[in-house]
Amino acid sequence: MEALMLPTSSIDQEREVQNRLVTPQNTLAPSVRLQGPLEKAYVKPIVTLNEEDAVERANDRAYKISVLKLHGMAVAEGKIQLLKRYIVCVFQTQVLLMYRSREPKAWLASNQTAKTKTFKRLALSENTRETRRVKALAVRALYALGLDYGVVTIGIRPGIKAVVLDVNPGPLLNQEMIRQFSDAVCQYIRKLPQLLTDLDQVVLGADPEFIMRKTSDGKLVMASDYFPRFGRVGCDAIWHGQNRSAKPLVELRPKPTNDPRQLVLRMYQGMMQASRRIKDKKVQWLSGALPHPGFPLGGHIHFSGIPLNFKLLRALDHYLALPLVMVEDPKGIRRRPKYGFLGDYRVQFHGGFEYRTLPSWLVSPTLTKGILSAAKLVAAHYPVLKGRHLHRYTVQKAYYEGDKEGVRTIVRQLSEELQRLKSYPRYQRDLAPYFRMIGSEKTWNESRDIRSVWKLPPYRS
Template identity: 65%
Template sequence: MEPIQLPIKSSGDEQALRSQLVTAKKMLVPSIRLQGSPDHYAKPLRTLNDADAVERAKEKGHRVAALKLHGLPVAEGSIRCLRRYVAVVFQTQVWLLYRSREPKAWLAGNRSSVKQGFRIIPSNESNREIVRVKRLCIRALYALGLDYGVVKVGVRSGNRTVVLDIYPTPKLNREMENAFCQAFTQYMGKLPRLMTDLNRVTLGADPEFIMKKENGELVMASNYFPRFGLVGCDAIWYGQNRSARPLVEIRPKPTPEPRQLVIRLYKGLIRASQRVKTNRFRWLAGALPHPGYPLGGHIHFSGVPLNFKLLRALDHYLALPLVLIEDPQGVKRRPKYGYLGDFRTQFHGGFEYRTLPSWLISPTVTKGVLAAAKLIAAHYPVLKSGYLQRHTVQKAYYEGDKEALRSIVQDLLVELKGLKGYQQYRNYLDPFFQMVLSGKKWNESKDIRLVWKITSNRS
């Protein structure tokens, strides 16, 4: 199956775009190769719905295995549902959502059946179920390596959501046609501006750590820190006590400069030490230094638009390298946490990338991750690697298979070194890359204050 060739300039003519996106049988074209300026963009950026990914997605066995690998609930046969949803998805957004009118309604292939069995949910209608359904639809599409399609989700007893089916080449009614045309038009209109100057990318972060007593008992962050502020406690609570919160977050003010962000993180750690005032606790970072409490190293981006292409670049050039140096216990964090492409939009218009473990494990890792994040965000349209389209590479990531990923990561780092702008941050990136390729791994039982050279004035 060859992708259709779609000139980028056609985005200005809605009728011309519609005629190329929708076949005579009212089906969405399965795969698209974008042509025209900017000519230097790499194949992953120019391809929407990789043709091989589409073919794999049509195979039920692969579809089920891939969704399970990513930790997604998926129906393997016919199941009873209280409600069903049908979503028109383009990358990180659900553009149109239908909900069944009755428990046994099902989306058929013609227009009339959609109107009879389902109703459109107004874009301003939202509740917890709708939010969960939309998130599941986007995650499912991403997990299969697709950029657009129709996703069917069911809601079972206990408000459990489950993926029922995914259609990379769905049959469309008029509303679906309109939604996809709007989505494509918006995306293609942004294409010439996806490459940006390094100085326009602003970074923020909220990495986490925990504190443990000498006997291994968790120390509650809520005993020392407020809920909000530069240093605060995360919303996760301990056991049944919702006021007991064990995770500490450092929340530096965003800045375009990675060096400044590292300094602000360091000052946050110093402030935390001033509040705790004892050296009797170990401060631990990484992925899973205490069972049941996975840690994250979320990075916030603004000044760069969110799309699947950027998320996939971050997965390749940040998430995969960190596997090589993570503690082997860190694999247990995935796939409930740390799954590929994990993001959350922010009220200020930016987004946070949530896949990474807590890189506060050392200054070298912190500096390298933040510098690489900025470099990737500014230049991802020219990055060429698509290793994570392979099921085997995804499996290696989720299973923490360092040997399977080592040669891949070597190629990825070579590509990053060739980017314009690498030299600007090579003092941070070179030591980080050397660590990644050294064969060493971080120790999640080691107090991070030692490597950050932070001590308390009290015992």
């Protein structure tokens, strides 16, 4: 399939963009190549929307089903009952349009429907639990297949269970779709010059979690007994058992900064604050992915000062999530794919976003300093980074299964690439030990009290 050549000089001529984006058959061009001054400055995936190999794979239904299931999504197979269906137009992280079927019930059998369905356009401001799920699932399905845009069809089963019916990178279009997709492509083109940013422009925040457990009987200690719901050290919203006020997860919320080392210092100060409240040596502080059954932990990193798009998320998956496979405790693999799925993000009220794929990296100061420094480098330089291994099903599978052997060579290549960046020396002090740790083949121990490695009271010497 030949990619569509779209000159960047046409960004102010939307009619011309539409003419190039829409085929003579009135379908969306399945792949778009952006030709212009930045074509040589950036790697090919940045100036290509819907890479051709991703489109080819997405048109293979068997492959599509296997990938979506690997990422933890419900997919329609065979004959199932649907209460309704949604058609969702997606460009990267944006839902452009939504349509919902009018009929009360529909049936799907081998991707065919018993009769023609009619659809009503929905306001994107509709914010019911169902529409939120549909939007999130549509974006997630498109991302999992390595695409940048397309139309995703979602079905609703009894019990408000959303299921992916189809993902189409080259759908038939109506006039609304043509306008929305054209505008989205134009916006992406306009932002291209700003994708490669100055290091100091990238501001980082974080909210890593840990959990507390008694050494005597293994029972959880509730964070809500010691910390408020909000604050620099607080408890996460997840509750334990039937008591919604009993919240077991401790969350550090340091003030954002453009200096990764300063962010680590603020987290350490938060842990010192927590240690003054909990001095009992018989209470363990545990971190990682899943140190206690049923309570997966996250090491979410917040970004601001840079635009959010699929290209950045894929870089974070490659250069942050894949390397952690090499050092994670095998017990933590069970966190995925319900949590820790690739490309997991959440837009924040301040205009930035949080990357949510990673487990809690508080297991080690070396890991903490390294992962945040790497996050800074990736966010600033991702338009020139070449990693695209996660387009392959085998590499995705290795990630979800925690297959260290399956990603070892890839991780080494990715680490070496970051070390070749001109900005690397600025963070070498923290990244060099981190890369040695990643390459050491030693795994973290989620049963170890993190106060000992952070030298916090009562372990501080």
